[in-house]
Amino acid sequence: MKLIFIILLLSQFAFGHEYVVVANKHMEDLSPSQIRAIFLKRLLFIGDMKAVPLNLDARDPLREKFEQHILEISFDRLQSYWTKEHYLGHRPPISLKSQESVKAFVKKVDGSIGYINIDSMDDSLKILYRWSE
Amino acid sequence: MRRFLGIFIIFFALHAHAEYELGNGIQVGSLPLYLGGYFSLNYENRADVKKYSIDDLSMLGYGTYEKFSYMAEFEFHDLYSETSVGDISTIKRDTQLHTERVYFDYSYNENYTLRVGRYNSSIGIWNLLPINVLRQTTSNPKTQNLFPNFTTGADLTYASFDDNELKINLMLENNKDIDPTYDNYNIDKLYGLGVSYEKDEYSLKVNTGYFHTTNSFDSNLYYFLISGKYDTEMYEFSSEIGRQESKNKTTIPYTAYIQGLYRFTPKHTAILRLETYDDKLKDKTDSFSVIGYSYRPSYPIALKSEYQFHTLNKDNQFLFSISVLF
Numbered sequence: 062m063k064l065i066f067i068i069l070l071l072s073q074f075a076f077g078h079e080y081v082v083v084a085n086k087h088m089e090d091l092s093p094s095q096i097r098a099i100f101l102k103r104l105l106f107i108g109d110m111k112a113v114p115l116n117l118d119a120r121d122p123l124r125e126k127f128e129q130h131i132l133e134i135s136f137d138r139l140q141s142y143w144t145k146e147h148y149l150g151h152r153p154p155i156s157l158k159s160q161e162s163v164k165a166f167v168k169k170v171d172g173s174i175g176y177i178n179i180d181s182m183d184d185s186l187k188i189l190y191r192w193s194e
Numbered sequence: 195m196r197r198f199l200g201i202f203i204i205f206f207a208l209h210a211h212a213e214y215e216l217g218n219g220i221q222v223g224s225l226p227l228y229l230g231g232y233f234s235l236n237y238e239n240r241a242d243v244k245k246y247s248i249d250d251l252s253m254l255g256y257g258t259y260e261k262f263s264y265m266a267e268f269e270f271h272d273l274y275s276e277t278s279v280g281d282i283s284t285i286k287r288d289t290q291l292h293t294e295r296v297y298f299d300y301s302y303n304e305n306y307t308l309r310v311g312r313y314n315s316s317i318g319i320w321n322l323l324p325i326n327v328l329r330q331t332t333s334n335p336k337t338q339n340l341f342p343n344f345t346t347g348a349d350l351t352y353a354s355f356d357d358n359e360l361k362i363n364l365m366l367e368n369n370k371d372i373d374p375t376y377d378n379y380n381i382d383k384l385y386g387l388g389v390s391y392e393k394d395e396y397s398l399k400v401n402t403g404y405f406h407t408t409n410s411f412d413s414n415l416y417y418f419l420i421s422g423k424y425d426t427e428m429y430e431f432s433s434e435i436g437r438q439e440s441k442n443k444t445t446i447p448y449t450a451y452i453q454g455l456y457r458f459t460p461k462h463t464a465i466l467r468l469e470t471y472d473d474k475l476k477d478k479t480d481s482f483s484v485i486g487y488s489y490r491p492s493y494p495i496a497l498k499s500e501y502q503f504h505t506l507n508k509d510n511q512f513l514f515s516i517s518v519l520f
Contacts, residue, residue, distance in 0.1 A: 098355045106304040111260070135427060137460035141493040144217040144519060145328055147230055150256035150265040153218075 079179040080126065082190040083164075087171045091189050097132055099174060101142065102151045107172060114154035115163050115175035123160070127176045130192050217494025217519045219254075226257035232519040234326040240511035247275035249515070250326060252294065261302070265313075267295040271376065292376040294344075309349040312372040316349060316363050316388055317341050317401045318434050319421045327496050327517035330463070331486045335451040336471040337434040341386075341417045342379040342405055346371045358393040365403065380409040386417075397423045412440035412475070430455040447472045463488045465500070481505050494519040 082096055089107060091099070098104035100114045117124040128139060143153045157163050163175035168185055179191065214220055219230030234250040252269040272288045297311025314321055320335060321343055347367030354360045365386035374380045386403030399421040407413050419436035432453050438446035449471035456464045465486035472479045486500035499514045 092356065094357045095355055098359070103359070104304060104353075104355045105301055106261075109303050135460075137493075138427065141460075144493050145323055147217060147219050147228075148232075148254070148323065148325065148328060148519065150228075150254075150258075150263060152228065152258075 077194045079191060079193045080123065080176060081179050081182060081188045082127075082131070082174060082176045083167055083182070083186040084174045084189055085167055085171060085185070086187050088174070088187055088189065091174075093131060093190055096174065096190055100132060100154060102146065102154070110172040113170055113173040115166055115173055116154045116156045117160070117163065117176070118156055118158055123176065123178065126194060130194070131176075131190070216492060219520070226259045228256055230254050230520060232325055232327050232517065234515055234517040236326075236332060237514040238511060239513075241508050242280050244278045245275060248273040250517075252325070254295075261300055263299045263301075265295050265297055265299075268292065269294045269376075290375070293373040294376065296372065305352055305354060307351045307353070309351070310347075312344055312346040313349060315342055315345045315365065315384075315386070316351075317365075317386065317403075317417075318419050318436075319397070319399060319423055319432060320434065325517075325519075326498075326515055327494065327519045330453070330455055330465050330488065330498075331467065331484060331500050332498050332513040332515040333484065333500060333502065335434065335453075335467065335469055336449045336473070337419065337436050337451060339378065339471075339473065340419055340436045340438050340446060340449060341401075341403070342377055342381050342384060344371065344373075344377045345384055345386075347384065358391065361388075361390045363388045367405075374408075379405065379407050379415075381405045381407050395425050397421075397425075412442070412445055414441050415439070415445060428457050430457075443474070445473075445475050447474070449473070460493075461490050463490075478506075480509065482509070 095104060099112045105112060128134060128136070132139065134142070157166060160177040160181050163177055164181060164186065167173045167175050174189065182188070219228045221228050231253040232250065233248065233252070236247045236249040238245040250269060250271060251273050252267060254265065254267040256265040257263065269292050270289065271292055272286065275286045277284050293312060295313055297309050297313045299307055299309050301307045314324060316322065318337060320329070320338060323329060324334070324343065326332060345365050345367050346369060347365065349363055349365050351361060351363040365384060367381065367384040370382055371377055371380065383406035384403060386401065388399065388401040390397065390399035401419045402417065404414070404416050407415065416439045417436060419434060421434040423432040424430070433451065435448070435450035437444070437448055451467055451469040453465065453467040458464065465484070465488070467484040469484065470481040482502050482504040484500050484502050486498060488496055488498040490496050496517045502509070502511050504510050
């Protein structure tokens, strides 16, 4: 029992936390570049389906990890990006309060995409991308 | 004018709430309507000429519904200016409200978008974000003189996203401009083609086209422009080089700039731009450098200063501006 606990503890340190970008089962496979383009509202449709990117609240640590890992852009640069997009008539993704809200939204709305902790995954969701820290 | 401004301010005040952030606009209720705007206060000092002006005061509204989106932007340009030449001072007020942009977009699918109306000509990299608060310097580069900055007509764009981004756009105008008094050329025809490619920090764009002017001696003009940009967290390098011809002669044999930008912090930026041009339409040849510095307490607020060193010494000038996007 002790050994299992130690292995689990070590694996947590070795592999860190895992996170996933998810959509419902109707979503086609997407590359990291396409996910990035969707969250920056450069790609507005996937085929004929409207893409609906979902952010977590601005202060959520997972949002910060997502923006650093997938969008590869600092907070300040992202702020300036959305200021420019405001002039061009584009809005940032909508923000939801919790990962549970993201899951519920993604299950209901085709084309929506969000990010959650892998522990929150269930069979009704499709993993588009996974990363660990 | 006052009535229009008053209605806009009342709408903005009524719908702005505690979570409002400068530079993001506000939503009107739950409607697909967002309101915003910007202004710019400028100061120029050249030889013995000094000019203070409210350069831009603009209001914009936009929204998206399903596959449709729209944009409307109205502007007072040079609303108030005071120019002093030696001891003589003149004041000008231009209260005409201009239609800067009015267009509808229809996104057919992820690849094709059709735009109809008056829009910023999608040519080069500078003309896409031409307002003072969003550009790096108060002044614009002379490459902006190659083509009409606005088009009233259609723009069909094909875009492909993968590990890179490819865009091809076709611009068409075959009618009068919605606001012919507010463009650098008064045109009634434009056929333009643009191809752009972006990968990681690099982007490259090529534009070419024809336009017909109604107010210049050489009425049939052709432009060609190549633009490139390398953009990282700290550095940005951009360059544009172009040429303009009429049927009979070369009207602008060359116009080019290369610009380097260094961000000390997100708030402090230094800019160096080297420009050269030969404009036969204005009978002027010049090479000059622009040294600039901008301070942004937050991104939608810009305080910018620059000094231009020209080979034509009389054109040396100092520019300062305060601009805000709300």
